[in-house]
Amino acid sequence: MSKKLWQPSLIVKKNSNLFAFENYISKKLKIKFNRNYKKLLNWSVKNSPEFWSRFWDFSKIKGTKSNKNFRKSKTFYKNLFLPGSKLNFGENLLSKNNNEKAVTFISENGFREERSWRQLNLNINKISKFLKKINIKKGDRVAAYMPNTIETVEAFIATTSLGGIWSSCSPDFGAKGVIERFSQINPKVLFITDHYFYNGKKIDVLNRLPEILKLIPSIKSVVISNYPGKKFIKNKYKFKKINLFKWNELMQTNVEKIDFERFDFETELAILYSSGTTGKPKCICHRSGGVLIQHMKEHQLHCNIKENDNVFYFTTCGWMMWNWLVSSLASRASIVLFDGSPMFKSADLLLKIAQREKITLFGISAKYVDALRKFKPKLKYKFKLNELRTICSTGSPLSEESFKYVYKHIKKNVHLSSISGGTDIVSCFVLGNLYQPVNIGEIQNNGLALDVDVLSDKGKSLKNSKGELVCKNPFPSMPLKFWNDKNDIKFKSAYFNRFKNIWHHGDYAEIKNSGGYIIHGRSDTTLNPGGVRLGTAEIYSEVEKFKEIKESIVVGQSWDNDVRIVLFIVMSKNYSLTAELINKIKLQIKKNASPRHVPSKIIVVKDIPRTKSGKIVELAVKSKIEGNQIKNIEALANPEALEEYSNIKELNI
Numbered sequence: 001m002s003k004k005l006w007q008p009s010l011i012v013k014k015n016s017n018l019f020a021f022e023n024y025i026s027k028k029l030k031i032k033f034n035r036n037y038k039k040l041l042n043w044s045v046k047n048s049p050e051f052w053s054r055f056w057d058f059s060k061i062k063g064t065k066s067n068k069n070f071r072k073s074k075t076f077y078k079n080l081f082l083p084g085s086k087l088n089f090g091e092n093l094l095s096k097n098n099n100e101k102a103v104t105f106i107s108e109n110g111f112r113e114e115r116s117w118r119q120l121n122l123n124i125n126k127i128s129k130f131l132k133k134i135n136i137k138k139g140d141r142v143a144a145y146m147p148n149t150i151e152t153v154e155a156f157i158a159t160t161s162l163g164g165i166w167s168s169c170s171p172d173f174g175a176k177g178v179i180e181r182f183s184q185i186n187p188k189v190l191f192i193t194d195h196y197f198y199n200g201k202k203i204d205v206l207n208r209l210p211e212i213l214k215l216i217p218s219i220k221s222v223v224i225s226n227y228p229g230k231k232f233i234k235n236k237y238k239f240k241k242i243n244l245f246k247w248n249e250l251m252q253t254n255v256e257k258i259d260f261e262r263f264d265f266e267t268e269l270a271i272l273y274s275s276g277t278t279g280k281p282k283c284i285c286h287r288s289g290g291v292l293i294q295h296m297k298e299h300q301l302h303c304n305i306k307e308n309d310n311v312f313y314f315t316t317c318g319w320m321m322w323n324w325l326v327s328s329l330a331s332r333a334s335i336v337l338f339d340g341s342p343m344f345k346s347a348d349l350l351l352k353i354a355q356r357e358k359i360t361l362f363g364i365s366a367k368y369v370d371a372l373r374k375f376k377p378k379l380k381y382k383f384k385l386n387e388l389r390t391i392c393s394t395g396s397p398l399s400e401e402s403f404k405y406v407y408k409h410i411k412k413n414v415h416l417s418s419i420s421g422g423t424d425i426v427s428c429f430v431l432g433n434l435y436q437p438v439n440i441g442e443i444q445n446n447g448l449a450l451d452v453d454v455l456s457d458k459g460k461s462l463k464n465s466k467g468e469l470v471c472k473n474p475f476p477s478m479p480l481k482f483w484n485d486k487n488d489i490k491f492k493s494a495y496f497n498r499f500k501n502i503w504h505h506g507d508y509a510e511i512k513n514s515g516g517y518i519i520h521g522r523s524d525t526t527l528n529p530g531g532v533r534l535g536t537a538e539i540y541s542e543v544e545k546f547k548e549i550k551e552s553i554v555v556g557q558s559w560d561n562d563v564r565i566v567l568f569i570v571m572s573k574n575y576s577l578t579a580e581l582i583n584k585i586k587l588q589i590k591k592n593a594s595p596r597h598v599p600s601k602i603i604v605v606k607d608i609p610r611t612k613s614g615k616i617v618e619l620a621v622k623s624k625i626e627g628n629q630i631k632n633i634e635a636l637a638n639p640e641a642l643e644e645y646s647n648i649k650e651l652n653i
Helices: 010-014 017-029 037-046 048-059 089-093 117-133 150-161 175-182 206-215 288-302 320-331 349-356 366-375 400-410 486-495 537-543 579-592 618-625 639-645
Strands: 004-006 101-107 112-116 141-145 165-169 189-193 195-198 201-204 221-225 243-246 268-273 283-287 310-313 334-339 361-365 390-394 415-418 420-422 427-431 452-455 467-471 503-511 517-522 549-559 562-571 601-604
Touching: 004 400, 004 415, 010 017, 017 037, 017 048, 017 288, 037 048, 048 288, 089 150, 089 288, 089 320, 101 117, 101 150, 112 117, 117 150, 141 150, 150 165, 150 189, 150 320, 150 334, 165 175, 175 206, 189 206, 206 221, 268 288, 268 320, 283 288, 288 320, 288 427, 310 320, 310 349, 320 334, 320 361, 334 349, 349 361, 361 366, 366 390, 366 400, 366 549, 390 400, 400 415, 427 467, 452 503, 486 503, 517 537, 537 549, 537 562, 537 579, 549 618, 579 601, 618 639
Parallel strands: 101 334, 141 165, 141 189, 165 268, 189 221, 221 243, 310 334, 310 361, 361 390, 390 415, 562 601
Antiparallel strands: 101 112, 195 201, 268 283, 420 427, 452 467, 467 503, 503 517, 549 562
């Protein structure tokens, strides 16, 4: 039986956007749902095109909606929603134009600044005018090598308002990682910061500019922005045939109100990148209308974001959650940006910010909750967090221990919404809702209008059994294409090779009787000892219970014509790996997961390699211990950590 951790009250349900939408649909179609999420979900899946059309009206998207809801195609990803509809993504994000707070920026050292909606509109108009002046047109690529600042948000919205295609990397990417990504899309202009800070360290970014410009000749204009609250680092480099501008120069422009041109629903919006840990990063091109309507659905119906809410997500500009955060503006909410280390000088820094900024939706990664649990095991509601209604967690599966920690130490009466999707769809397949209880270890249900399922290798639907996470119906935020992918060969290989005309997402998952989901890890990192498929998440959830262990990574090593499980652990301060601790770890995994999950080897390491967005890279570690080449080391935030995994004697016996 699932253990219920939280149940929304009747008042919470009736005050929710979800209930308002249910009433809206009920009146239009004379259907009764009675605050039953399963009924509403079933209706939305069976009537997906109508759902999206009705939601456009309910959420008051700015644009011209066509009379046609759907254009059917035999090819899954070529099915079109609301064909012929027109909108401007930037116009929808500039949903207000008054003196209320729109965006707040906070750096790790406490520097804080705000932009009102009026100032945000004005600045974006100035950047739009500049982009027009340098001849940026619909379909041109605009690249950003920027931290999570208000200037980055302004450059993004200005780009989309002109029909340009946005693409960003955070400055924690080295020059090679940036070049590898941006060189594939040939941007005309680059927005770049002079420097940034992480954990008290100042890092120069401008010194990387010569190499970037040399290897990406398509860049003809560069805008240099100085880090908020800091003195501008003077550019000491001279470039031929490059137009250099300072951000402050753009802000001197006089502007009149810009009329937003409305583009086709399918117009390209942004190019995001796969993590690239197993090869060259794929350039995933997303469509503006699909992303906007999907994000607004998730924000309003699943996360209950309302006008004047304060929405926070700990993210960098290189992760899809940055796009998800920024588009909260379309729901007339205010967003709070944080840049730097989430634990700079204080493990609970982000919670301090949540209290001070009166955050209503607090977004973090599962790894952050786990780290908080290790550093602050007895937080015991230190912060009141009176305005906080929703905590979102993503990036990796949220363990049962972390579910309990949130309710025992952060806030009792809060909607804990574990969410899962990815860069591929720049949104979620499974997430929370305010009609159902929160059960320990479970993501609550499918997103509305998404026919998500778990299939066996033979394509049979599974319940209470692990299999492949899929989506069986088309949806608006399907990527438009991969950039430079002739005849969609890589695109089809990524999502449609496994099951015919069904989106195969690459997550190893399970649906419980409650309708809730458990993600057991990525399909390509599942373990196969003795030919039996096991998820890594089940091992992590047990290992995370040990205070002696700071973090871990588990891989399958090819050994003796089979696969054996190897667990690498980073020890917490003042602890060491003893024979007694090894036995305890193995016994716990055996008892709570299964005997098959017990690792053959437990090895101490100093660090665990991870991507820029904080995800641990099991495939890279597996490749390293088996002596294979790591195809794209630039995708890692700490590539030096991998060296420790070479030639480990214990793995040869």
